[in-house]
Amino acid sequence: MTGRTRRVEGTKIVQRRVVTGVLATALLLTAGCSSGGASAGGEAVAPGRTPAASSSSGQAPGESTPPAKGSVKVLRTVAEGLNSPWGLAPIPGGGLLVSSRDKATITRVDERTGKKTELGTVPGVAPEGEGGLLGIALSPDFASDHMIYAYFTSASDNRVVRMLYDARKPAGRQLGAPDTIFKGIPKGFIHNGGRIAFGPDRMLYVGTGETGDRGLAQDRKSLGGKILRLTPEGEPAPGNPFPGSPVYSYGHRNVQGLAWDDKQRLFASEFGQATWDELNAIKPGDNYGWPDAEGRSDDPKFHNPVAEWHTDVASPSGIAYAEGSIWMAGLQGRRLWRIPLKGTEASAAPQAFLSGEFGRLRTVVSAGGDKLWLTTSNTDGRGNPKKGDDRILELEVK
Numbered sequence: 001m002t003g004r005t006r007r008v009e010g011t012k013i014v015q016r017r018v019v020t021g022v023l024a025t026a027l028l029l030t031a032g033c034s035s036g037g038a039s040a041g042g043e044a045v046a047p048g049r050t051p052a053a054s055s056s057s058g059q060a061p062g063e064s065t066p067p068a069k070g071s072v073k074v075l076r077t078v079a080e081g082l083n084s085p086w087g088l089a090p091i092p093g094g095g096l097l098v099s100s101r102d103k104a105t106i107t108r109v110d111e112r113t114g115k116k117t118e119l120g121t122v123p124g125v126a127p128e129g130e131g132g133l134l135g136i137a138l139s140p141d142f143a144s145d146h147m148i149y150a151y152f153t154s155a156s157d158n159r160v161v162r163m164l165y166d167a168r169k170p171a172g173r174q175l176g177a178p179d180t181i182f183k184g185i186p187k188g189f190i191h192n193g194g195r196i197a198f199g200p201d202r203m204l205y206v207g208t209g210e211t212g213d214r215g216l217a218q219d220r221k222s223l224g225g226k227i228l229r230l231t232p233e234g235e236p237a238p239g240n241p242f243p244g245s246p247v248y249s250y251g252h253r254n255v256q257g258l259a260w261d262d263k264q265r266l267f268a269s270e271f272g273q274a275t276w277d278e279l280n281a282i283k284p285g286d287n288y289g290w291p292d293a294e295g296r297s298d299d300p301k302f303h304n305p306v307a308e309w310h311t312d313v314a315s316p317s318g319i320a321y322a323e324g325s326i327w328m329a330g331l332q333g334r335r336l337w338r339i340p341l342k343g344t345e346a347s348a349a350p351q352a353f354l355s356g357e358f359g360r361l362r363t364v365v366s367a368g369g370d371k372l373w374l375t376t377s378n379t380d381g382r383g384n385p386k387k388g389d390d391r392i393l394e395l396e397v398k
Contacts, residue, residue, distance in 0.1 A: 059343030066324030068348035087136035101132035120175035134194025158185035181234030207255030241285030257319035269316035281344035318363035329361035
């Protein structure tokens, strides 16, 4: 029996709980150190672990495995002076859209010049604690319908809306009125989830949190502590594992990142309580354990994580796929993790890069090929902002 503290986005609030569990010995990660703008070998950081490989990794025939060791090079600062950036969405043809959690605005950034143009404020957002204007995503038909999807905390719940983006209008007035397509997701001061993304199937995936009410995660009738799968109109997507339900997977504590690999397999990052943060490979209908399991479990009814970390080196947020690996941004950990994949398993120990160089890291998005966009999160009330914060970085990764 162990007493634990409840964690709030990388900050610990003392609240004793009794949780039953058996924790395995942590795997010590060994590699070179990260410094300056280029990092070839990661850093030696203890406690993280990857479950032992199984006989069925989900690897496709002929699928290659990336090298055990990777590298990260910071190419440039794309933009700076952003306020509590949370969601990041590249625009086809050029430009980046950034949501501000606390200001409830969406800003377009010219990735060549760094120029920022505020599109407008999203009405109905009620920023408080970990809530506010969170994830954003572009319609699969954005080139023709110009629709932006957003997840935000209102006065009563968390919800998903869509808005028309009209670049012909003056700055500050380019967002149309939000049309609520899905509502009723539980809200709280903590654990509001918030990441949204359209999958290869053109369905909308939504990561939610259990708001600190742990029982919601195992309740399949609740929308809290889940990954949801919706049509672009906000209906439960065809083929969902529970007929008539938007629930795609459950038993999550606070889903913060969603990404697909090049074989269309879904991965998600998740905040642990005080011991293990997780990267999970998502299988429709599976139970990921919370609150009965935090991290790896011996109970066969729970789907074990691909990899896990002690909370002080991770507190994961956004994830992206590039060069055969998942790249995971860390808030309290203040570093970028590389998890090389063999199918739906880690092929080698995770590596950490950029440790402490840019502070809290929130969102990471593919920029195509071996490039990533990465946002910092130092103006969110829990970081230590430096001159220029918050910023978007362009990385080259291997």
